[in-house]
Amino acid sequence: MFISEIYDSFQGEGPWAGTASLFVRTSGCNLRCWFCDTPYTSWDPQGDQQSLDQLAEQIAESKSPHAVITGGEPMLAPQLTELTDICRCEDKFITIETAGTVDRAVECDLMAISPKLGNSTPDDEKWAARHEQTRHQPAVIESLLRRYQCILKFVIDTQNDIFEVRDYIGAFPDVSASDVWLMPQARTAEELAQKTEWVKMAASSHGFQFSSRLHIAQFGNMRGV
Template sequence: MFISEIFYSLQGEGRLAGTPSVFIRTSGCNLRCAWCDTPYASWKPEGRHMPLGAILSEVRRNWGARHVVVTGGEPMIQEDVALLTERLKEDEFHITIETAGTVYQPVVCDLMSISPKLSNSTPRRREGGRWAAEHDRLRIQPGVLRRLMADYDYQMKFVVGAPDDIAEVLAFIEEFGVERGRVLLMAQASTQQELFERNYWLADICKFHYFRMSVRMQIDIWGGERGT
């Protein structure tokens, strides 16, 4: 598998926020979000090819954490991701998969963390907009989303960049029949200052619409530093 990094930290987002976890970050993504916070695993994928055995040894020697997060990039485009999750489950890890929900693979996981990309993610200017059309074509895959929701315990995380984005979130959850209790909204931010400012209006939106708000501890505590 093409791996960007394996590290130990606290889960920074979603319903398991704060849980000590080993992160396996795969490198490579089929999308190109304008504000991607891991460009080294998407726009310019970096890393090393690691056999499954080497990945598992690194996870096992990692600090005794019982939660593993398979993230990216987009882990579901990795050929061996299902096998990796089977092996992790043999070791009785709690497994979270973090995906944009555009590709299906029969992985083994305890929490499918789906983060569908809203239109605010389309890279209209970055690299002259050359990825915009392809990104827009791929970012919502109804068949894949429905299958992931049917097959797994899931949470649905939306990255919100402006108050107007909420109309798109509401349309999405209605179209796909997402239970409100599974929805989390989190502010699009790459710095602590940005997160601080956007959390103010996002909190009001969450209160008004009865949505759960997600922290982003990796930005709040470590400023989005790599390996956190």
């Protein structure tokens, strides 16, 4: 598998924020968000080919009770199903962090879907149209919602984004507001601090959850932490 990095840290976002977790980060993404905080998995995919045996060894050695399979877009990784089977054999609580544009059959305890809003589209001429055509896949979201325990996590950059989230959620009436998380668009601790209060208030006023980004607050955009 094309792996960007694998390391023990803590979950920085969502309902399991603060939980000791092994991060397995695949490289490669079908989107190109302008604010991507892991451009080394999207704009400039980097990493090493690692066999399932190599990954199994590292997963077995990790003391973290959770495995977070993230990216890039992990749902694109050819051996993702086998990787999640390994995590299941090791009794990990498995979270998959995805933008929700690709459907796969995997072992998963929490599908953390971060659908990309109109605020994510890059200026880049080559990528803008492709990103725009790909980012919203309602049939994939429906299918994931039906088969997995899911949350929907939205990256909020401006106040107007809240209206888009409301419209988005309106198309999935079975989604409970308590499974909808808003988190600030931020790649530095300063940016995070600037947006935290108003995003928190917006989440609360709509009955949504607020997610901080603990890793950004603590480490900024540093890799492997």
